[in-house]
Structure formats: structure tokens, C-alpha cells
Amino acid sequence: xxxxxxxxxxxxxxxxxxxxxxxxxxxxxxxxxxxxxxxxxxxxxxxxxxxxxxxxxxxxxxxxxxxxxxxxxxxxxxxxxxxxxxxxxxxxxxxxxxxxxxxxxxxxxxxxxxxxxxxxxxxxxxxxxxxxxxxxxxxxxxxxxxxxxxxxxxxxxxxxxxxxxxxxxxxxxxxxxxxxxxxxxxxxxxxxxxxxxxxxxxxxxxxxxxxxxxxxxxxxxxxxxxxxxxxxxxxxxxxxxxxxxxxxxxxxxxxxxxxxxxxxxxxxxxxxxxxxxxxxxxxxxxxxxxxxxxxxxxxxxxxxxxxxxxxxxxxxxxxxxxxxxxxxxxxxxxxxxxxxxxxxxxxxxxxxxxxxxxxxxxxxxxxxxxxxxxxxxxxxxxxxxxxxxxxxxxxxxxxxxxxxxxxxxxxxxxxxxxxxxxxxxxxxxxxxxxx
Amino acid sequence: xxxxxxxxxxxxxxxxxxxxxxxxxxxxxxxxxxxxxxxxxxxxxxxxxxxxxxxxxxxxxxxxxxxxxxxxxxxxxxxxxxxxxxxxxxxxxxxxxxxxxxxxxxxxxxxxxxxxxxxxxxxxxxxxxxxxxxxxxxxxxxxxxxxxxxxxxxxxxxxxxxxxxxxxxxxxxxxx
Numbered sequence: 001x002x003x004x005x006x007x008x009x010x011x012x013x014x015x016x017x018x019x020x021x022x023x024x025x026x027x028x029x030x031x032x033x034x035x036x037x038x039x040x041x042x043x044x045x046x047x048x049x050x051x052x053x054x055x056x057x058x059x060x061x062x063x064x065x066x067x068x069x070x071x072x073x074x075x076x077x078x079x080x081x082x083x084x085x086x087x088x089x090x091x092x093x094x095x096x097x098x099x100x101x102x103x104x105x106x107x108x109x110x111x112x113x114x115x116x117x118x119x120x121x122x123x124x125x126x127x128x129x130x131x132x133x134x135x136x137x138x139x140x141x142x143x144x145x146x147x148x149x150x151x152x153x154x155x156x157x158x159x160x161x162x163x164x165x166x167x168x169x170x171x172x173x174x175x176x177x178x179x180x181x182x183x184x185x186x187x188x189x190x191x192x193x194x195x196x197x198x199x200x201x202x203x204x205x206x207x208x209x210x211x212x213x214x215x216x217x218x219x220x221x222x223x224x225x226x227x228x229x230x231x232x233x234x235x236x237x238x239x240x241x242x243x244x245x246x247x248x249x250x251x252x253x254x255x256x257x258x259x260x261x262x263x264x265x266x267x268x269x270x271x272x273x274x275x276x277x278x279x280x281x282x283x284x285x286x287x288x289x290x291x292x293x294x295x296x297x298x299x300x301x302x303x304x305x306x307x308x309x310x311x312x313x314x315x316x317x318x319x320x321x322x323x324x325x326x327x328x329x330x331x332x333x334x335x336x337x338x339x340x341x342x343x344x345x346x347x348x349x350x351x352x353x354x355x356x357x358x359x360x361x362x363x364x365x366x367x368x369x370x371x372x373x374x375x376x377x378x379x380x381x382x383x384x385x386x387x388x389x390x391x392x393x394x395x396x397x398x399x400x401x402x403x404x405x406x407x408x409x410x411x412x413x414x415x416x417x418x419x420x421x422x423x424x425x426x427x428x429x430x431x432x433x434x435x
Numbered sequence: 436x437x438x439x440x441x442x443x444x445x446x447x448x449x450x451x452x453x454x455x456x457x458x459x460x461x462x463x464x465x466x467x468x469x470x471x472x473x474x475x476x477x478x479x480x481x482x483x484x485x486x487x488x489x490x491x492x493x494x495x496x497x498x499x500x501x502x503x504x505x506x507x508x509x510x511x512x513x514x515x516x517x518x519x520x521x522x523x524x525x526x527x528x529x530x531x532x533x534x535x536x537x538x539x540x541x542x543x544x545x546x547x548x549x550x551x552x553x554x555x556x557x558x559x560x561x562x563x564x565x566x567x568x569x570x571x572x573x574x575x576x577x578x579x580x581x582x583x584x585x586x587x588x589x590x591x592x593x594x595x596x597x598x599x600x601x602x603x604x605x606x607x608x609x610x611x
Contacts, residue, residue, distance in 0.1 A: 305532075309532045309533075309535065312532050313532065313533060315521070350493070352489075
């Protein structure tokens with residue numbers, strides 16, 4: 001039985017407080033008028049920001065009108081900054097829990113013999129799905145209520161002047177959007193809670209009926225998950241760029257969440273093992289998790305490159321703007337994440353011996369998680385804050401807040417039941433797993 | 436003087452594994468074990484050094500990647516930088532996404548094929564090679580352990596019978 005160490009509890013609470021202060025600072029310093037926004041940009045970079053507006057457009061007739069719309073755009077971007085920081089971090093940690101849940105369902109549906117020893121760890125991590133999902137949902141509701149400008153298609157004024165958005169209005173409808181989000185979250189949370197209940201019931205039962213039922217609902221959940229996850233990625237992420245579309249986007253987001261989830265499973269397992277809470281977990285289990293981290297990192301890269309290369313190659317204007325803005329304004333994060341999510345884990349985790357060394361896995365895990373945060377950052381920021389991005393106090397504050405909350409919730413959930421399932425039919429195989 | 440070897444026959448891989456451990460404990464050197472199929476853990480029990488073929492494969496992969504880059508950089512960028520459908524042939528990096536599929540495939544091609552050839556060379560396998568198994572049954576359902584004899588035939592024979600050998604024979608050492 002795991003007891004939440006008080007040091008970790010205090011650390012997570014401190015992270016939440018510091019993070020909340022950072023986020024609060026972001027919201028307080030958010031400009032409320034066009035003048036404030038212009039002053040902020042001028043004080044930050046009077047070098048190139050100023051000369052752009054005055055130099056090139058100075059002699060055109062529509063100068064005044066153009067500048068006004070430009071300034072309002074700038075105001076919206078700056079107002080979006082703390083919201084986008086909040087949204088990216090909220091989604092990132094929610095996505096870890098969801099990726100873990102998908103991995104857990106795969107392990108159950110495939111009747112894997114090595115992983116039952118880690119089921120309680122996965123269940124503990126996916127416990128964050130409930131509060132994390134509710135937070136993301138609340139942010140979406142606030143967006144629909146026009147508290148922010150994250151989703152431009154929610155602005156009726158914009159849609160009125162945009163033929164393309166009018167064409168998509170049937171799907172991108174604020175009420176329908178929230179109903180879909182509620183269905184996705186409801187389905188995921190329902191599976192998580194029910195599977196967890198069956199998993200605990202199996203420990204005390206005399207037959208395998210709970211285990212069998214869990215197998216069936218896991219297989220059914222995977223079908224639901226693949227469809228809902230794909231639609232969720234269109235709704236929550238792709239729709240911040242409502243003029244752009246990509247068919248493999250759902251898998252791309254899936255790869256990101258899957259590898260992050262597996263990485264967190266490995267890190268939590270190594271942490272718990274280092275505290276002697278998982279005596280039966282051996283380095284072969286860690287090796288298997290590290291193999292998944294390695295393999296899914298490459299899978300992510302495959303999808304990232306397939307999406308990028310197909311659009312780069314054909315260079316169709318309506319598709320390619322997505323990457324043009326990213327390469328122009330986000331060069332370092334855009335290509336940096338490929339190094340963090342591919343090159344680094346590829347070289348570090350290729351050696352079979354290294355995959356058994358705990359600190360190697362932890363180190364690779366930290367880089368992979370940071371890389372996938374940057375991945376989500378690259379998906380949301382260009383459409384919401386544009387070239388005004390910066391990883392500053394609100395962004396780091398949001399990461400700290402949700403990281404603290406995630407740690408607090410996950411380790412609290414880990415402490416509620418014994419960490420090793422008792423009557424899982426595969427538990428003996430898992431205990432003697434050796435690769 | 437041709438040295439002699441003793442061949443101990445087993446018909447079960449579990450018995451074989453125990454036999455190997457016992458023989459190693461008795462400090463005899465096992466020349467070879469012939470099996471009809473891979474016996475999990477036999478290499479560890481015999482104390483064989485781990486294979487380094489994965490390391491060679493990694494190096495061959497690096498070579499393949501270098502070949503792909505050098506080839507395409509020369510052909511597409513240096514030698515005749517044509518404008519083909521508006522692709523930017525000014526530098527390698529600018530047109531790199533178009534080259535990645537070939538870079539990937541050549542890396543895999545070199546890593547796979549050169550590793551297989553390395554395996555054939557190191558394990559001395561080629562089409563007209565004379566088969567080396569001491570008994571045809573070792574390809575079907577028998578395991579044979581081969582130990583060199585140094586004036587200790589009787590002692591070895593007893594030890595091997597103790598480990599559950601079903602048959603024991605003496606043969607000239609097959610130098611290959």
C-alpha cells in the first residue's frame with residue numbers, strides 16, 4: 001500500500017501555488033485596450049515591430065483602416081496569451097492521462113502478460129482524467145462564452161464575413177461543439193471509472209468474470225476512443241486554425257498523447273520502485289516501457305514528417321500557410337521539438353542495455369515530455385497568439401500549476417488501493433516477466 | 436595426433452540445460468552444442484559472449500545514411516541543380532524533405548543487408564557449404580553436446596550419463 005509522502009505532497013502544493021500566481025500575473029498584465037497592447041509591444045521590441053507598421057505601409061491610402069484592424073488583431077493576440085498558456089498546459093496534462101488510459105486499454109484488450117503488475121500505476125495516472133477533463137471542458141465553455149479569442153470561429157462577427165467558416169458552420173457550432181466534448185469526456189471517464197472498479201473487484205472475487213468483462217469493455221473502449229480521439233483533435237486543436245485541415249491530424253495528436261502517457265507510466269513506475277513500493281517490478285518491465293517510448297517516438301516522427309512533407313511537397317497555398325507561419329515565427333520550437341521527440345530518444349533509447357538503466361529512462365522521459373509540451377504549444381500558439389509568443393511567466397506558471405495538480409491527484413489516487421493486483425490471471429506471468 | 440571428442444545425446448532441452456550447467460560446474464570446456472531449435476538461455480548457460488551484430492548494424496545504417504546524403508547532394512544540388520516543379524535545389528537542406536524517403540530506405544537497406552552478410556561471414560554459411568552436424572538427428576529431435584577428451588574418457592562418460600544423456604559416442608574431432 002502506497003502512502004503519499006508528505007514531501008511530495010508539499011512540493012506539489014507549492015508548485016500549484018507558484019503556478020497559479022504565475023498564471024494570475026499573466027491575466028493581470030493582459031492588455032485591456034488597443035493602446036495598452038501597442039505600448040506593450042513597443043516597449044518590448046521597438047526595433048522591428050515598430051518599423052514594420054510605419055515603414056512599409058506609410059504611404060498607402062488605407063493606412064489608417066489597416067492599422068486599426070492590425071492593432072485590434074495585436075490586442076486579441078496579447079489577450080489570448082495567458083488563455084493559450086492555460087489551455088496548452090491543461091490539455092497537455094489531460095492528454096497524458098488519456099494516453100495512459102489508451103495504453104491501459106490496449107494492455108487489457110491484448111491480454112499482455114508483462115504489464116498487469118503496472119495496472120495500478122496506469123489506473124492511478126488515468127485518475128487525473130476526471131479533474132483534468134473537467135478543467136479542459138470549463139476552458140472550452142468559457143471560450144464559447146466569449147471570455148477569450150482562442151477559437152476564432154466562435155465569433156459570430158468573424159463568421160459573418162468568412163465564406164469558409166460559413167461552410168463549416170454546421171460542424172463548428174458552439175453548442176454542438178460542447179455536446180461533442182461532453183460525449184467524448186463522458187465516454188472516456190465512464191470507461192476509466194468502470195474499468196477501475198472491475199479491476200479492484202477482481203482482487204476480491206472468486207472467479208474471473210470481472211476480468212473477462214474488463215477485457216470486453218476495453219476492446220469496445222478502444223473502438224470508441226479511436227473515433228472520439230480523432231474528432232476531439234479536430235475540435236479542440238485543429239479548429240483553432242479553422243481554415244486549415246489535415247487528414248492524419250487525429251493520429252498525430254494520438255501519437256503525441258500515447259508516447260507522453262507511456263513516458264509518464266515509466267517515470268512513475270521508476271519513482272515508486274525507487275521507494276520500494278513495487279518490489280516485483282524488474283528491469284525487464286522498465287525495458288519494455290522504454291521500448292514503447294522509443295517505438296512510439298519514432299511513430300510520432302513518422303506522422304509529423306508525413307504531415308509536413310506532404311504539405312511542403314505539394315505546396316498548395318490554403319494548406320501550406322499552416323507551416324509557413326510556424327517556420328517563420330516558431331522556427332526554434334518547431335524544429336527543436338523534432339530533435340527532442342525524435343533524435344534524442346532515438347539515439348538514447350536504441351541500446352538495449354540503456355533501456356534498463358533507470359536514470360537513462362528518466363532523462364529520456366523528461367526530454368520527451370518537454371518535447372511534447374512544445375508540440376502542443378506549436379499546435380495552439382501560432383493560431384492564437386501568432387508572433388507574440390514567448391515562453392514566459394504565464395506559460396511556465398501554467399505548466400507548474402498543472403504539473404503540481406497532476407502529481408497531487410495521481411499520487412493521491414495511487415495511495416487508495418494496493419499497488420499490486422492480487423487475482424489477475426496474468427499476474428504470475430507478469431511477476432516472472434523476463435526479457 | 437587427431438584429438439577425440441565425446442558426443443553426448445539428449446532428447447529434451449530442459450535436460451540439456453541442466454547438463455550444460457553441471458558440465459560447466461565440473462569445469463569442462465564444452466566445444467559445441469547442436470540443437471534442432473533455439474534453446475532459450477543456452478548461450479547464457481554456456482557462458483558465450485553476447486553478440487555484437489546489432490552494433491555493426493547501427494554502423495552500416497550510418498553508412499547508408501551517408502551514402503544517400505552524398506549521392507543526392509551531388510546529383511540534385513551540385514551536379515545539375517535543375518528547377519524541377521519549383522523545388523528549391525539551392526542547397527541540400529532546402530530540398531531535404533524530398534530526400535528523406537530515400538535517406539530512410541537506404542539507411543534500412545544498408546543496415547539490414549550488410550548485417551545479414553556479416554552474419555553469414557561470421558557463422559561461415561554459404562550455398563555449397565558442407566553441413567557440420569555430427570548426427571542427422573540433431574536437426575530433428577536430438578541435442579548433442581560435444582566435449583574434447585584429454586585422457587579422461589571414463590570420467591567424462593560417467594559424468595555425462597549422470598546428467599541424463601541417452602546415448603554417448605566417441606568421434607574424431609571435426610576441424611572446421
